[in-house]
Amino acid sequence: MHMKxxxxxxxxxxNKQISSKELTQHYLNRIEQFDKTLxxxxxxxxxxxxxxxxxxxxxxxxxxxxxxTGIPLxxxxxxxxxxxxxxxxxxxxxxxxxPYDATVVEKxxxxxxxxxxxxxxxxxxxxxxxxxxxxxxxxNPWDLTVVPxxxxxxxxxxxxxxxxxxATGTDTGGxxxxxxxxxxxxxLKPTYGLVSRYGMIAFASSLDQGGPMGRTAADVALFLNxxxxxxxxxxxxxxxTVPDYAASLDDSIAGLRxxxxxxxxxxxxxxxxxxxxxxxAKEYQKLGATLHEVSLPNSxxxxxxxxxxxxxxxxxxxxxxxxxxxxxxxxNPKDLLDLYSRSRAEGFGREVKRRIMIGTYMxxxxxxxxxxxxxxKIRRLIANDYQAAFKQVDVILGPTAPSVAFKLGxxxxxxxxMYLSDIYTIPVNLAGLPAMSIPAGFVNNLPVGMHLTGNxxxxxxxxxxxxxxxxxxDWHERFPETxx
Amino acid sequence: MRPEEVKKIAHLARLAILxxxxxxxxxxxxxxxxxxxxxxxxxxxxxxEPMSHPFDMVQRLREDVVTEADQRDLLQxxxxxxxxxxxxxxxxxxxxx
Numbered sequence: 205m206h207m208k209x210x211x212x213x214x215x216x217x218x219n220k221q222i223s224s225k226e227l228t229q230h231y232l233n234r235i236e237q238f239d240k241t242l243x244x245x246x247x248x249x250x251x252x253x254x255x256x257x258x259x260x261x262x263x264x265x266x267x268x269x270x271x272x273t274g275i276p277l278x279x280x281x282x283x284x285x286x287x288x289x290x291x292x293x294x295x296x297x298x299x300x301x302x303p304y305d306a307t308v309v310e311k312x313x314x315x316x317x318x319x320x321x322x323x324x325x326x327x328x329x330x331x332x333x334x335x336x337x338x339x340x341x342x343x344n345p346w347d348l349t350v351v352p353x354x355x356x357x358x359x360x361x362x363x364x365x366x367x368x369x370x371a372t373g374t375d376t377g378g379x380x381x382x383x384x385x386x387x388x389x390x391x392l393k394p395t396y397g398l399v400s401r402y403g404m405i406a407f408a409s410s411l412d413q414g415g416p417m418g419r420t421a422a423d424v425a426l427f428l429n430x431x432x433x434x435x436x437x438x439x440x441x442x443x444x445t446v447p448d449y450a451a452s453l454d455d456s457i458a459g460l461r462x463x464x465x466x467x468x469x470x471x472x473x474x475x476x477x478x479x480x481x482x483x484x485a486k487e488y489q490k491l492g493a494t495l496h497e498v499s500l501p502n503s504x505x506x507x508x509x510x511x512x513x514x515x516x517x518x519x520x521x522x523x524x525x526x527x528x529x530x531x532x533x534x535x536n537p538k539d540l541l542d543l544y545s546r547s548r549a550e551g552f553g554r555e556v557k558r559r560i561m562i563g564t565y566m567x568x569x570x571x572x573x574x575x576x577x578x579x580x581k582i583r584r585l586i587a588n589d590y591q592a593a594f595k596q597v598d599v600i601l602g603p604t605a606p607s608v609a610f611k612l613g614x615x616x617x618x619x620x621x622m623y624l625s626d627i628y629t630i631p632v633n634l635a636g637l638p639a640m641s642i643p644a645g646f647v648n649n650l651p652v653g654m655h656l657t658g659n660x661x662x663x664x665x666x667x668x669x670x671x672x673x674x675x676x677x678d679w680h681e682r683f684p685e686t687x688x
Numbered sequence: 689m690r691p692e693e694v695k696k697i698a699h700l701a702r703l704a705i706l707x708x709x710x711x712x713x714x715x716x717x718x719x720x721x722x723x724x725x726x727x728x729x730x731x732x733x734x735x736x737e738p739m740s741h742p743f744d745m746v747q748r749l750r751e752d753v754v755t756e757a758d759q760r761d762l763l764q765x766x767x768x769x770x771x772x773x774x775x776x777x778x779x780x781x782x783x784x785x
Contacts, residue, residue: 299770303762396742410740439748440741508727519701526702528778533771539781545704557703558717561694562725564701565718578728580738585731587739620720636742660742 205230206366207683210275210423213369217264217274224257224264224274228318231276235320235367238687241348244361246281246339247289248321256318263316271426271450273316278368280359281322282329283309283414284403292405293325293337293355296525296532296551306403307435308372308414315430320368324358327553328522329374329407331355332382332625335616336555343612344387345684346650350609353383353625359417360387365687370418370427374404376411377510378604378629381641384417385604385653388643388682390424390670391417395661396636397442400435408517409440411510411633420680421642421670425449428663444661452664453671458492460669463597465500468628474607480645480652481603484673488601491672498593498600502585506631507623509586512566512579513634518556519563525551558619587635594659599669602628604641604653628655638663642670643679651679689719 205227208216216222232250239245253276260274284290284302286309291297305313312319326336334342334357342357344350345365352361356373360383363371373380375393384391392415399414406412416427432446462485469478485495527533527547534550537543552560566575593600605625615622632639637657644654658666674680694715698705705711764773772779 303759303765397745436750440745442743442745502731505727505731508725511721512725512728523702528771528780530771537781540783541702542704543781544702545699546706548702549704549706552703554713558714558721560701560703561697561714561718562721565697568697568700575725575728577738578731578733580740581733581736582728582731584736584739585733587742618720619717620724623724 206234207688208369209420210369210418210426211420213275214271214426220264224260224318225254227274228253228257228276228320231320231368238365238367242343242345242361242365242367243340244324244342244358244365244367245278245321246291246293246324246358249288249319252288253318253320260316260318269316272430274318275370276318276320276368277312278320278323278359278362278371279309279312280356280372280374281325282374282405283372284405285309285319285322288322290322290405291338292328293339294327294551294553294556295338298338298532300531304403307400307437308431309403311430311433317430323356323362323371326355326357326555328518328556329355329376329379330518330555330559332378332622333610333615334358334383335612336553338553341612344609345687346388347609350611350650351386353386353609355379356383356417360384360389360391363387363389363417363419365684370416370423372414372431373417374412374414375633376407377514377633378626380415380417381604381629381639381653381655382625384641386609386651388651388679389417389419390421390640390642390680391415392424392428392640392663392666393632393638394428394432394663395638397440398432398444398661398663400433400438400441402435402437406521408514409521410517411514421640421667421674422450422453425453425667425671428667447664449664449667452668455668456492457488457669457672460488460493460599461597462488462493462495463498463593463600464495465503465600465602466497467500467503468602473603474647476647477603477607477652480647481601481654484644484654485601487673487677491676496597498597500589500593500631502582502589503631505582506586506634507627509579509582510630510634511562511623512575513583515559515563516566516576517563519560519567522552522556522560527551555619583634586631590635590637590657599666600657602655604628604655608647608650608652632657636660638666640666640670642673643682645679689715689722691715694718
């Protein structure tokens with residue numbers, strides 16, 4: 205059951221081969237059985253889940269509902285869920301019971317989906333390994349000694365281990381795609397502004413984007429249909445018509461022009477990973493695509509620009525955590541300054557504090573022009589590079605991550621080394637473009653992800669391209685032995 | 689980065705530095721991160737406009753009508769806020785001497 209795709213489960217529910225209650229109980233049992241080891245969930249909501257499954261079953265019995273009615277899902281703990289702890293993986297919000305549902309959550313509920321619980325994540329979404337969580341590290345189901353990636357490590361691990369068929373994630377610098385790559389699943393970061401950020405605990409407002417994580421591109425397409433759409437409550441949401449992302453999955457990709465950025469295949473890329481990506485490119489050629497070399501000359505500065513912009517925006521967003529109205533407050537504050545400083549110092553993890561400090565520095569008087577403003581200009585150069593490339597090609601292909609999942613503890617003492625894990629994913633967030641990671645092979649028995657970048661609002665095309673690859677290969681069908 | 693700079697930044701960000709070890713660690717980390725960021729110095733950005741939104745969107749406007757409901761009681765319910773309030777006001781340590 206748990207090895208089936210969402211698409212297959214949807215058919216099974218519709219044909220009454222299984223009820224939502226049975227399906228939900230199956231996943232709840234698996235979470236009970238396996239999650240003590242994986243630690244992919246922060247909060248499990250069994251009563252709520254079974255109640256939602258009951259309602260879904262009533263709809264399904266009457267022949268009503270849609271493709272996702274009765275389907276269980278996991279929500280990354282960065283989304284506010286009414287009446288349920290919404291911690292963002294942080295001690296700061298350990299005591300925070302959200303008084304409202306994020307728009308994404310509302311949409312999932314409205315579609316009749318069944319929330320199993322809230323998944324683990326790096327503290328305040330800052331991290332690339334899910335080792336920065338207040339609730340402990342998440343393990344990679346493929347090898348319990350390595351990381352699942354981050355910050356959506358809980359969602360990625362839960363989907364990979366069959367603890368949920370589908371999950372939400374968020375991506376600011378790669379936090380959907382990199383864990384998808386490390387865990388061998390499919391994840392998509394939509395175009396900036398496609399998915400509402402209302403109720404999604406903010407990290408970097410001009411980069412954050414929520415998106416689907418699932419076993420296949422087809423599953424991701426079905427779920428994106430639920431997640432996407434204009435929301436007046438998010439002032440950065442773009443008014444655009446949302447197509448049926450599943451409708452064009454089977455379109456032919458003959459004549460597709462694929463760009464391979466020469467900067468990504470230079471020395472420094474692990475040759476075994478390069479081999480997986482090159483094999484994927486050849487697979488696309490068999491399907492009628494043509495390969496072209498493109499150049500993204502400013503991509504080399506993307507990491508530095510990101511580590512100016514993201515921390516700066518984070519320092520601003522996280523200033524709301526003052527210990528006054530909600531969240532963590534220190535004991536016996538001696539005065540107001542002590543209340544602020546100690547609540548924040550106690551509530552935030554090390555990485556979060558590092559980034560707040562860098563951001564504060566970037567935005568401080570005397571440094572704003574040299575760093576923040578300059579980084580915003582470099583951002584435009586990066587976006588321009590992509591536009592130039594998209595004049596010659598339809599999609600850009602590369603590796604999602606420079607390595608497979610690294611060992612727990614390997615990079616946790618070296619922040620900059622950790623930052624390098626996002627080298628291929630970050631430029632896309634700066635430009636606001638949509639991108640996906642899908643499984644493309646294994647190196648040392650650990651999953652390798654390929655990264656597909658499209659032009660603005662080209663999610664349907666990206667999903668189509670990903671789906672065609674998955675129809676002709678079976679990397680996405682692999683399942684970690686222990687969790688079968 | 690020098691420890692004094694780190695202390696000043698931490699104060700601006702209202703982050704207490706809880707130990708000497710933390711100060712040393714942050715000073716090293718921030719120095720390393722700044723080293724990464726120095727790469728930006730080499731790039732020429734003459735004539736380039738800064739980009740803060742992929743579509744250079746500006747704030748969308750709406751009709752000036754009240755759409756928000758008064759939710760203070762909900763937002764201050766024991767469920768959400770574990771702190772004391774008096775007549776809807778949050779209690780904090782004395783601010784003015």
